[in-house]
Amino acid sequence: MRAFLIESYGPPCGHEIHDLPDPVAGAGEVVIEVEAIGLNYPDALMVQGKYQKRPETPFVPGRDCAGRVLAVGGDVREFKAGDTVVAQVFKGAFAERVVAPLERVFHRPEEVSAADAAGAITVFNTAYVATVMRAGVAAGDRVVVTGASGGVGSAATQLAKVRGADVVAIVSNQQKAELARQNGADHVIVPGDSSEDGLKRMFKEDVCGLWPDGEGADVVIETVGDPMFTAGLRGLRFGGRMVVVGFAAGVIPAAKTNYLLYNNLGVVGAPLDIQFEKARSQIREGAQWWLQLLAEGRVRANVSRTLPLESLMQGLQDLLDRKSIAKTVVTLDGPGD
Numbered sequence: 001m002r003a004f005l006i007e008s009y010g011p012p013c014g015h016e017i018h019d020l021p022d023p024v025a026g027a028g029e030v031v032i033e034v035e036a037i038g039l040n041y042p043d044a045l046m047v048q049g050k051y052q053k054r055p056e057t058p059f060v061p062g063r064d065c066a067g068r069v070l071a072v073g074g075d076v077r078e079f080k081a082g083d084t085v086v087a088q089v090f091k092g093a094f095a096e097r098v099v100a101p102l103e104r105v106f107h108r109p110e111e112v113s114a115a116d117a118a119g120a121i122t123v124f125n126t127a128y129v130a131t132v133m134r135a136g137v138a139a140g141d142r143v144v145v146t147g148a149s150g151g152v153g154s155a156a157t158q159l160a161k162v163r164g165a166d167v168v169a170i171v172s173n174q175q176k177a178e179l180a181r182q183n184g185a186d187h188v189i190v191p192g193d194s195s196e197d198g199l200k201r202m203f204k205e206d207v208c209g210l211w212p213d214g215e216g217a218d219v220v221i222e223t224v225g226d227p228m229f230t231a232g233l234r235g236l237r238f239g240g241r242m243v244v245v246g247f248a249a250g251v252i253p254a255a256k257t258n259y260l261l262y263n264n265l266g267v268v269g270a271p272l273d274i275q276f277e278k279a280r281s282q283i284r285e286g287a288q289w290w291l292q293l294l295a296e297g298r299v300r301a302n303v304s305r306t307l308p309l310e311s312l313m314q315g316l317q318d319l320l321d322r323k324s325i326a327k328t329v330v331t332l333d334g335p336g337d
């Protein structure tokens with residue numbers, strides 16, 4: 001099978017396709033014939049050795065794929081050859097065939113295309129962890145989403161809307177504002193000044209000013225990192241929760257705990273990967289929920305670009321260069337763009 005192999009860490013475009021042996025399903029595993037691969041920001045970090053976990057080289061990277069089951073381990077009863085599935089593995093998805101542990105494979109409704117499912121799985125699972133498991137967003141909550149035109153931000157906007165929240169999207173330009181509106185955001189703000197002081201002003205005046213009491217939001221889903229995180233604390237009201245999802249701007253923030261104390265605020269992390277060990281049934285329940293929403297057309301995967309396998313690494317470079325809007329997916333049966 002063809003697969004990208006990381007022989008030594010480096011920029012995306014330095015990595016090449018190799019011919020590798022087909023994977024075999026062991027106990028508790030499923031082999032998938034891949035039809036589509038989703039690209040994510042963490043993939044771009046992992047091929048450079050900048051992700052928090054660094055697999056030993058050589059390895060096949062990639063986390064999101066969708067297709068059909070080709071074979072299952074002898075003890076597997078939940079899936080059979082031919083089933084339509086989507087999977088989120090830790091590594092190995094940038095290939096024509098993928099072996100995945102059972103807990104990371106999900107049945108894909110026939111109405112959901114492989115491209116949509118592969119484009120959705122990491123971002124919707126992450127958005128589910130952030131909005132439902134960690135923030136407990138409920139009807140009527142005021143929810144701010146930063147980096148709202150990105151993959152996780154788009155999914156979080158949509159899931160918060162389905163839960164009945166009043167959603168504020170923070171995006172960096174008007175083109176991205178349009179996407180946030182299509183995702184159902186009730187309010188969209190493009191910061192005029194991206195310095196820490198400018199963003200603090202934006203949260204205090206523009207975000208808090210959206211509601212008649214001027215008090216601010218119940219939840220900030222934060223995907224960007226500093227200075228957005230520090231400024232975002234100013235947009236929370238009494239009892240508000242800041243949910244840390246990621247650091248797309250590259251700067252890991254440090255919270256001033258006196259500010260949290262005086263203002264009765266909470267800061268919680270929303271990691272996805274560890275949930276496959278610690279909260280397996282909840283993640284399965286969440287994936288079934290958003291896959292059904294996709295099947296019913298109540299949320300969208302926002303796949304804006306499809307590429308052939310040969311262009312996968314260029315797709316990752318575009319993510320790093322902030323040239324991407326919405327989701328890029330690699331398809332293995334079509335010509336791509």
Ligand SMILES: NC(=O)c1ccc[n+]([C@@H]2O[C@H](COP(=O)([O-])OP(=O)(O)OC[C@H]3O[C@@H](n4cnc5c(N)ncnc54)[C@H](OP(=O)(O)O)[C@@H]3O)[C@@H](O)[C@H]2O)c1
Pocket residue numbers: 040041042122123126147148149150151152153171172173176223224244245246247248249250270271272273319322326
């Ligand atoms: N918690 C988890 O388990 C988990 C899972 C998946 C991803 N993540 C992390 O979550 C973050 C978002 O992932 P993603 O897949 O949504 O990435 P993405 O699709 O590339 O989106 C990133 C977003 O951040 C914005 N952004 C990038 N650089 C920025 C900057 N310097 N200042 C302000 N905004 C900036 C981008 O919009 P503009 O270009 O318009 O600013 C974009 O909307 C990443 O840090 C990723 O590593 C965490």
